[in-house]
Amino acid sequence: MKKIILPLLCLLFFSTCKKGEDDPFISLRSRKARLEGDWHLSTGKLTESVDDHKNKLRFNRVFSFTSTRYEATEDAGYYAVYKGVYMLSINMDKNGSFNFKEQFDSRELFGEGVWDFLQGSDKIKNKEEVNFIIGKLTKGSSNEYHLFNWGLTTMRYRVKELRNKTLVLTVSNDAVTDPSNADLSYSGELTFVQ
Amino acid sequence: MIRISALVALCCLFILSACKKGQDDPAFTLLSRKTRMEGSWHIVTGHLKIEDNKASKKETLEYDLSPAGLTVTLTSSGSSTVYVGQYDLTLNMKKNGDFSFLEKVGNTQLNGSGRWSFNSGAGETKKKADVMYVIENVESGTTSGLALFNKANTNFEYFIRELRSKKLVLETSSFIYINAEGDYQGIEGTLEFKQ
Numbered sequence: 431m432k433k434i435i436l437p438l439l440c441l442l443f444f445s446t447c448k449k450g451e452d453d454p455f456i457s458l459r460s461r462k463a464r465l466e467g468d469w470h471l472s473t474g475k476l477t478e479s480v481d482d483h484k485n486k487l488r489f490n491r492v493f494s495f496t497s498t499r500y501e502a503t504e505d506a507g508y509y510a511v512y513k514g515v516y517m518l519s520i521n522m523d524k525n526g527s528f529n530f531k532e533q534f535d536s537r538e539l540f541g542e543g544v545w546d547f548l549q550g551s552d553k554i555k556n557k558e559e560v561n562f563i564i565g566k567l568t569k570g571s572s573n574e575y576h577l578f579n580w581g582l583t584t585m586r587y588r589v590k591e592l593r594n595k596t597l598v599l600t601v602s603n604d605a606v607t608d609p610s611n612a613d614l615s616y617s618g619e620l621t622f623v624q
Numbered sequence: 625m626i627r628i629s630a631l632v633a634l635c636c637l638f639i640l641s642a643c644k645k646g647q648d649d650p651a652f653t654l655l656s657r658k659t660r661m662e663g664s665w666h667i668v669t670g671h672l673k674i675e676d677n678k679a680s681k682k683e684t685l686e687y688d689l690s691p692a693g694l695t696v697t698l699t700s701s702g703s704s705t706v707y708v709g710q711y712d713l714t715l716n717m718k719k720n721g722d723f724s725f726l727e728k729v730g731n732t733q734l735n736g737s738g739r740w741s742f743n744s745g746a747g748e749t750k751k752k753a754d755v756m757y758v759i760e761n762v763e764s765g766t767t768s769g770l771a772l773f774n775k776a777n778t779n780f781e782y783f784i785r786e787l788r789s790k791k792l793v794l795e796t797s798s799f800i801y802i803n804a805e806g807d808y809q810g811i812e813g814t815l816e817f818k819q
Contacts (some may be wrong), residue, residue, distance in 0.1 A: 462746060526747020540804070547744035548756055551721020557744055561756055563781065564802065571803035583799045586758055586779045604778050607736070607759060608766035 449558045452591035452598060461547065461557050462524055464592050469622035471495060471518040476577060476601070476618035484611055493577065495620070500534075518578055520622070528562065532570075532578045539570035539578070548586070560599075561586050580605040580616050590619065597622040645753040648786035648793065657742065657752050658719055660787050665817035667691060667713040672772055672813035674800075679807060687772060689713070689815070694729065713773055715817065723757060727765075727773045734765030734774065743781070755794070756781045775811050776800050785814065792817040 448454075449461065457464065474495040481488050489506035493516075500516035503509065514535040522528045522545060529542035543565040550556030564572060564583045573581050582605060591598035599620045606614040644651065653660070670689035676682065683700035694711035697704055709730040717723045717740060724737035738760040745751030759767055759778045767778050774780050775798065786793035797812040 524746070526749065541802075544747060544749075546746045546749065546754070549742040549744055549752065551739060551741050553721060553739065554741065559741070561743070561779070561781070563798065565799070567802050567804045569804045571801075571807075572799070573801050582777050582779070583802060584777050584779045584781060586756070604759070604767070606766070606768045607762040607778060608768065609762055609764065611766060 449555045450588075450590045450592055450598070454593055457593075459594065461592060464594060465522050465560070465589075465597070466524045467522065467624045469520045469522070469597050469624060471516075472497060472621050472623045474618065474620035476616060476620070478577075479615045479617070480612060481615075482612040483609065493618075516577070518620070520578075530578060532576055534576055537570060537574055537576065539567065539572075539574065539576045541565075541567040541570075541572075554588075557589075559586055559588050577616075580614075587620075595624045597624075645750050646783070646785045646787055646793070649784075650788055653788075655789055657787060660789050661717050661740075661755070661792070662719045663717060663819045665715040665717065665792055665819060667711075668816045668818050670713075670813065670815040672796075672811060672815070675808075675810045675812075677806075677808050677810070679805070687813075689772075713815070713817075715773075725773060727771050729770050729772060732765060732770050734767065734769070734771035735763040736765070736767070736774075737761045737763075738778075752784075754781050754783055772811075773815070782815075790819045792819075 476493045478491040489504060491502050491504045493500050493502045495516055498515060498517050500514055502512040515533055517533045518530070520528060520530045526544050526546060527542065528545045532539045541564050543563045545560055545562050547557040548554070548559040548561055550558065562585045564579060572579060572583050579585050580603070586603065587599040587601055590600045600618070602617045604613060604615040645657065667689060672687040672689065674685040683698060686697045688695045689711050691712050694709050696707040698707070710728055712728045713725070715723065715725045721739050721741055722737070723740045726735045727733060736759045738758045740755055740757050742752040743749060743754040743756060757780055759774060765771060767774055768776050775796065782794035782796050785795045794815045799808050799810050801809040
């Protein structure tokens, strides 16, 4: 009987430790320690949605990322395909600071700031979400067209998978919400490697 | 005996002071931080300063806020102009992480809802010293407009300076916009609420 109960208890214990849906089943390193490091975007998909209530215009721009390139398709009445350079790296340290570099075609956004995990609530597990606050830029402007910060200075991502060498961030966020004018939102998944 | 009592008292004092997150928090409380945060909070007073520091424009907007109204002092190129208008802010926070708010600035308003959570304390910031909000639904108004509470963002944070069962003081100092040339639009100040 004891032989069954003990593994069951272990199973229960470790499964509750998992925060992201694709997190490792067991890890001896803390979540903070695993997040630390130099992360480079390897693959990803991001959908930018515009819902213009005034002009009754609604379209999606879907970005696919592979290493240093992007390809975007847009369904705004006509079908368009764009291709270009996209690179994103985030360096995070255990004491809560981060710096990042994003190159999106000819636009560059280099900056630094603070990050923190968020505490859990009924809908979100403890440390399932990570918050970034930009405090300084060395290149670019926060309100230019960029995909990491969506034109803002504070961003929140959900950590879907966090391993020593793999980080998967997901986003489902409204950058601007205006029922009388237009909404701009982002959703997708970004995979980083160290 | 006296030495042991003094040691115990010192230990208690040390433990209790370590429990304090905000600088004006109560020294001791039996209610959890989440429980104290729950409720319907109404603005009592607030002071926010929005500073536009751009090469093309340098101006400061200082907002003195209360349910009785707002006074905005616009300082630009050495001269000041004062505007007065209506103001109100109500914040409803639930223990399960949901929140809603209604802010009226002059004749505009932002009515929204979403989720809130405490920070986890990476780095120098204490755990649960900050509160983070994410707006998920807007009934009326715009998140990028005149509204002050959300700092023109759908995702925003405040430092909790004081959290008691009937009193909440939030503090902010952050950028709404920033660039590499040193231009910025920053917001700083405090908001005091009561239940």
